[in-house]
Amino acid sequence: MTKEEQLAVFKKIVSINSVNDNEGEVADYIASLFKPYEGDDVKIEHVAYSQGRDNLVVTIGHGDRVLGFSGHEDTVAPGDLSLWDTDPFHPVVKDGKLYGRGACDMKSGLAAIVVAALEILEKGEQLPGKIKLLLTVGEELGNMGAAQLTKLGYADDLDGLMVAEPNDDLHKITYACKGVIDYHVTSFGKAAHSSTPEKGFNAIDPLLEFANEAKAALAKFDHADPILGKLTHVITKINAGEQINSLAEKAQLAGNIRNVPEYPNDMIYDTLNDIVEKLNQQPGVHLVIKYTFPESPMGGDPNSPLLKLAQQVAHDQFGIDAEPVTSTGANDGQEFTQSKKEFTSIEMGPGTDTAHQPNEYCNLDAYYQAIEFYQAFAKAFLSVK
Known part of the structure; x- marks a missing residue:
């Protein structure tokens, strides 16, 4: 995909008003991107939470080793519109940044994992395992979609999970969270x-x-x-x-x-x-x-193999020295790690500190870099014996 095509996916997802609702439209759009590849190598599943609110699970490839990528489709409300310089649901690119509600939290990461998976398919690359995109509803109100998918067993085959929440433009990796x-x-x-x-x-x-x-x-x-x-x-x-x-x-x-x-x-x-x-x-x-x-609180290890691999890929491929950090906030990984199978979840994505604020934005250089990083990380993870 060209950068223009990568940007178009990001802009389209931001333009969909999914404030604590209407995630089904986001799921439908993303599903349409994978539809041309649907078949033996690509499985697309809509999992309805309620009317107009669909989780989306896309599984790519074959093999026993499975890497999950998680992103949520909802956003918080834009708040006082007079504080915005632009319409929050008509994304605007200015000075290398994309502005709009959810541009940082977390439609940047959502778009990046989607585009990364699409590019793997577009290139016809055969992975030594599976990638599973777990795209959820209701994260901002209580990780409702992640809880539903976990109860239904969608995380039971994961060997690791990357949550694409904004984290200092990939320069930090969250490995533990308070409940x-x-x-x-x-x-x-x-x-x-x-x-x-x-x-x-x-x-x-x-x-x-x-x-x-x-x-x-x-x-x-x-x-x-x-x-x-x-x-x-x-x-x-x-x-x-x-x-x-x-x-x-x-x-x-x-x-x-x-x-x-x-x-x-x-x-x-x-x-x-x-x-x-x-x-x-x-x-x-x-x-x-x-x-x-x-x-529930999610403990973690700053020296876990998953985190160390993410650090290695970020450093070797992009010269980023990603710092392990903890969080007082919650993310979908806390639900997914309550699955029947034990695995490690980390959080790493494009975006800085404008989440939930007026004039929320994402640096486009970080978005493009995240797409490359997620592809490189997936290949490295699935190649581990």
Whole structure:
């Protein structure tokens, strides 16, 4: 493919508005690119998550050794459009950068792994193994597509996974991530005039008790992981009351926890559930807790063979000395590595620090380089005996 053709794929994917929805259109477009090659060497599978939201799995080649490439099709919302210099869904190239929503996170990496695979097919190269593209929905809202594909067994044959998330234009490799737990607590009370509080029950009071107890309990989980550091816990949302002279009939709060392997998700759930259960023993108290975006922490090894191979290819082919790093954020690899087969996942892709920002962009030199890197990395990985 020419650079113009490579750029056209990138621009088309960015132009599709897939803000937390509509990933099916992205999947359909990418599937159409592989359709001419479909047959014994190429398998294309749409895996519906819901109406208009399709994951896409493309498997290329034959052999026992399998390398996965992961990319998500969704983006976050563009936010205040007045802060954008251009339409976020009409990609613009300026000064060697492509601007648009998702240009960095992560339609640059998504396009790069797609184009890399297409070029392998275009050249008629026979690989000593398989490449599997795992293209997902709902990553920004909780890795929903990756969780679905994992449960369906699509990662059970992987020997390694490259997640093409932006990582300092290929100069960093993420090998471990903290877990994520978002929790929501609702307190139910009984409304009454504030001058006669004995006639009601203020839903705010037990919610405040929960907040204090949760903060104290989670503060005891203070051992630092040698790679990922300490667990963090922040209460980020509180909503309660209708007006100042009425007892609150309902009160809600939400918190975010980033945990480490020493304190797995189940331990966090047990801790918070015990607080709710204890408080609910008090007269009039009715608390309900629910969890969203639960993502287990993913440990890792900065000296794993997969990471070392990525470093070697980046250095030998492109003169890049990629630095192993950890992350407090989540990625689809944390879901895929919960498959039946154990394998290593790393994160390495084009893009810098403009994800989720107005005027998001990707350096096109990094995008073109990523295409070459993914091809070289796939050949090196599948050639390992």
